[in-house]
Structures are given as structure tokens and as C-alpha cells.
Amino acid sequence: MTASASTPRGAPAPSRLQAELAGRILHLLKAQGAGPGHHLVEHDLCQAFGVSRTPIRGALKLLAQQGAVESRANRGFVLLGSVKAAPQIEAANIQDEEDKQLFVAIAEARNLGRLPTQCTQQELVRMFGAKLATVGRVLRQLSEMGLVERKPGNGWSFIASIDSxxxxxxxxxxxxxxxxxxxxxxxxxxxxxxxxxxxxxxxxxxxxxxxxxxxxxxxxxxxxxxxxxxxxxxxxxxxxxxxxxxxxxxxxxxxxxxxxxxxxxxxxxxxxxxxxxxxxxxxxxxxxxxxxxxxxxxxxxxxxxxxxxx
The missing domain is CATH 1.20.120.530 (GntR ligand-binding domain-like)
Structure with missing residues (x-):
């Protein structure tokens, strides 16, 4: 089968990370020679691309919208046909894109009062479905920018900002x-x-x-x-x-x-x-x-x- 880059009318536009991961998944399946019925394991894909489950699930849903894979009860996603061609992938830093997605999510949560002033890395992992490594990188960047500071122990505290x-x-x-x-x-x-x-x-x-x-x-x-x-x-x-x-x-x-x-x-x-x-x-x-x-x-x-x- 030839992968389609189109998205059904009315479906939300995919994020850049989702679109890129979808393309990389197709390239991986093509290289593996995967055939119809091949089971796509989320954990294996997370390990292959170094990202968390959330963007992988988004990429798989995008591939399902495009007709490349199908979601089946109790089996997750399976490949519908052999991948004969895959889209060109723009060279990009997936880790950087994932970090920026977490930046945006944290900012939105803070602005809307959904994220307390003090929290731990594990709480951020659970709240945003992000990898611990991603949360750690983003917190370090926020600390360098003077937006958060480490508390004694393993907690973090957000610095006062414009919030009214x-x-x-x-x-x-x-x-x-x-x-x-x-x-x-x-x-x-x-x-x-x-x-x-x-x-x-x-x-x-x-x-x-x-x-x-x-x-x-x-x-x-x-x-x-x-x-x-x-x-x-x-x-x-x-x-x-x-x-x-x-x-x-x-x-x-x-x-x-x-x-x-x-x-x-x-x-x-x-x-x-x-x-x-x-x-x-x-x-x-x-x-x-x-x-x-x-x-x-x-x-x-x-x-x-x-x-x-x-």
C-alpha cells in the first residue's frame, strides 16, 4: 500500500510531531517488511523513537485516519496492508518538538490555574503523560530562564509571573x-x-x-x-x-x-x-x-x- 498524507475532512489537524512520527512509523514498517495484520506495539515504538506514549498514540490515530492502520478491540493498532511507499520526512528534532509541546502544555495549565505553584517531576509526568526525561529537560530550561526553582528534596516551585x-x-x-x-x-x-x-x-x-x-x-x-x-x-x-x-x-x-x-x-x-x-x-x-x-x-x-x- 502507498501511505496517504491526507486527513479526513472535519478531523483535527495533526501536530507536527504526530505527522513526523506517523511518517517514521511507516518507514520503520516498510524497512521491516511488515505485512497485513502486523501488530504495532506502543511500547516498542516509544523505545524506537525515544518519545512518550502520548505522541505515539496521536501518530497511530493519524495513520488510522489515513487508512494505513486500524484500531481493533484488545489488540491496539494493526497494519492493514504492506507499506510500499512512505512519505518524505523533514529532518527535525523530535526531542525538541516534544519538549516544546510540554512547554506549551505547562504554560496553558499555569495560565488556567490547573497547575499548582509547587509540584514534583512525577506529578508533571502523570498530569501531562510525558516522559520523565522530557519533564526533567523542560524543568531545567525553565529554571535557567528563572521561571521555576528547585525546592529542598525533589519538588519544584513556579516563580511569580503575570497572572491577572x-x-x-x-x-x-x-x-x-x-x-x-x-x-x-x-x-x-x-x-x-x-x-x-x-x-x-x-x-x-x-x-x-x-x-x-x-x-x-x-x-x-x-x-x-x-x-x-x-x-x-x-x-x-x-x-x-x-x-x-x-x-x-x-x-x-x-x-x-x-x-x-x-x-x-x-x-x-x-x-x-x-x-x-x-x-x-x-x-x-x-x-x-x-x-x-x-x-x-x-x-x-x-x-x-x-x-x-x-
Whole structure:
């Protein structure tokens, strides 16, 4: 049989990780010469690809939607026919994608009040169906970012972040004063090499088909934009304030539910600010920055109702 990459109409779009794992499963079955009725064992697939059961189950469900496998009572998934062809697989880091999925899931749970301030690694494993190694990597990254800290023993504690409508409003009010002023500092000097690299990064990101885990990369790109402009100001205190704001709003942005339109608009606004700075017009850049922050503040989430895009 030839594997199909299509998804039935009305079915939810698969995640990148699910689609990639589905392709890798087909490649594995083809290499094994597996025939009709071959039983796909979840545990074996988890071991083969180094991921947890959750994305493997998603990949198997996707293959079932495509007609490659079938779910049977008390047997799990079985292959319906020999795999004669498998889709091309984009080179990607499955571990990195799985880590980002957990980033997004933790951020959503924190934003919605479903994850307590203090928890253990095992509790996160059970809550999100993630591998212990994945949870450990993500917690270490969050710790390096100053978002969690290890408690005595084996527990972890989340650091205070922007978690209310009032706090968000205060954050934007502060940033609307601070960040335009950053661009007007007497010592401001644009790092043109960084500006060129930043522009290229934004353009490349804008071309990517949106998927939830891109929220992590988008926030990293977005926070780098604001932080580097503050660094160009030559004012260490302004830089510190911008870095602190980036840290406080991390979880709001890792759980991105403001729509791809806001992503595209934010990138366009960043490019306009860079255009003005490269032309030496810092007054216009400051006004554009104020407008950018105002637009972000207005981009309220239809799901959470109280959070703002950044």
C-alpha cells in the first residue's frame, strides 16, 4: 500500500510531531517488511523513537485516519496492508518538538490555574503523560530562564509571573512608557549586524505554517527583539527592566491563543520599527513602538478573555 498524507475532512489537524512520527512509523514498517495484520506495539515504538506514549498514540490515530492502520478491540493498532511507499520526512528534532509541546502544555495549565505553584517531576509526568526525561529537560530550561526553582528534596516551585488582568494592564502601562523611551536615549546606537540578522529571522519565521509549539520560538524571537533594542540604549537599568518584563510574561506567550493573525501583525510591526531605526528616525520608531504595544494590549484572547498578546 502507498501511505496517504491526507486527513479526513472535519478531523483535527495533526501536530507536527504526530505527522513526523506517523511518517517514521511507516518507514520503520516498510524497512521491516511488515505485512497485513502486523501488530504495532506502543511500547516498542516509544523505545524506537525515544518519545512518550502520548505522541505515539496521536501518530497511530493519524495513520488510522489515513487508512494505513486500524484500531481493533484488545489488540491496539494493526497494519492493514504492506507499506510500499512512505512519505518524505523533514529532518527535525523530535526531542525538541516534544519538549516544546510540554512547554506549551505547562504554560496553558499555569495560565488556567490547573497547575499548582509547587509540584514534583512525577506529578508533571502523570498530569501531562510525558516522559520523565522530557519533564526533567523542560524543568531545567525553565529554571535557567528563572521561571521555576528547585525546592529542598525533589519538588519544584513556579516563580511569580503575570497572572491577572490587573497585572497585565500594569505591565503594558509600564512598557508603553519604558520601551519608546529606550529608543530615544542619548546613547542609543543600533547594532546593525543584529538588526540585519533579526530581520532575516522574522522573515523566515513569517513563512512557517503555524503550529502551537511555534509559540516557544515566537516568544524567544519577540523577547530578543525587545531586549536587544534595550541593550542598544546603553542604559543598564532600562535593559534590566525589559529583561524582567520578558521573564514575567513568558507563560502568557508560550500558551499562545491569540491567532496567527496577531503573529503576522507583530512581525510586521517589528519590521516597521527596524525600518525607522535603520533610517535614523528614532522619533518615528518610538511612536511605532508605542503603537505596537497598544495593538498587542488590545489583542485579547477569545479563550481566556483576560490575557493580552505580547
Amino acid at each position: 488582568a490587573a497585572a497585565q494592564a500594569e505591565s503594558y502601562a509600564f512598557r508603553q512608557i519604558l520601551e519608546p523611551a529606550v529608543l530615544l536615549q542619548p546613547g542609543f546606537e543600533l547594532d546593525r549586524a543584529w538588526a540585519q540578522a533579526c530581520r532575516a529571522r522574522h522573515i523566515a519565521f513569517k513563512r512557517k505554517p503555524w503550529r502551537p509549539t511555534l509559540a516557544v520560538e515566537f516568544f524567544e524571537m519577540n523577547s530578543d527583539f525587545h531586549e536587544q533594542l534595550a541593550r542598544c540604549s546603553g542604559n543598564r537599568y532600562m535593559l534590566g527592566a525589559v529583561q524582567r518584563q520578558n521573564q514575567l510574561r513568558s507563560f502568557l506567550n508560550y500558551h499562545w491563543d491569540y491567532g496567527v493573525e496577531r503573529v503576522q501583525s507583530s512581525i510586521t510591526e517589528h519590521m516597521a520599527i527596524l525600518d525607522a531605526l535603520e533610517a535614523g528616525d528614532r522619533d518615528t520608531a518610538a511612536e511605532l513602538m508605542r503603537g505596537h504595544l497598544t495593538s498587542s494590549k488590545r489583542a485579547r484572547s477569545p479563550k481566556r478573555g483576560k490575557s493580552f498578546a505580547a
